[in-house]
Amino acid sequence: MGCLGFIAFQDFKERKVLWFLFPFAMVLFGLVHFLQIDGLNLFSHYILINSVLITSIIGILFIYTKFILKKKFLDHSLGLGDILFFYAFGLGFPSVTFIILFASAVIFSLLVFLLLNKRLGLDTVPLAGLMGLFLVFVVLVNLISKSPSLYAY
Numbered sequence: 001m002g003c004l005g006f007i008a009f010q011d012f013k014e015r016k017v018l019w020f021l022f023p024f025a026m027v028l029f030g031l032v033h034f035l036q037i038d039g040l041n042l043f044s045h046y047i048l049i050n051s052v053l054i055t056s057i058i059g060i061l062f063i064y065t066k067f068i069l070k071k072k073f074l075d076h077s078l079g080l081g082d083i084l085f086f087y088a089f090g091l092g093f094p095s096v097t098f099i100i101l102f103a104s105a106v107i108f109s110l111l112v113f114l115l116l117n118k119r120l121g122l123d124t125v126p127l128a129g130l131m132g133l134f135l136v137f138v139v140l141v142n143l144i145s146k147s148p149s150l151y152a153y
Contacts, residue, residue: 011129029092050090
């Protein structure tokens, strides 16, 4: 959670995140996920599905940005940090949980940006930072409450 908090802080403050935080987040997410489930085969299966989903989403965004909006993709529509965060996020959860959390995190990020945009004066969405804050909140609620484990599905 400290890594996610630091990513969020840097994304809000500087609109840049130190590159090494993403591989670090990937290792931490992957390690926690691996330790929570039963077996390397299941872990590999989840990682493959999540990676294909993320790659598909990024591919669709690239095609839409490049050919429909006719804009540059990287660092204009989506930052490299956001893409790396997506893959780190994908290593952290089983596929069903990942899909639900990813969609919820994107919606959360959009709503928070729309609500705070005028106060903070941001031109672009600090997506990795907002998604990181969302995950900190979800993990804390899951640890504190008696809800089912995020790794149960």
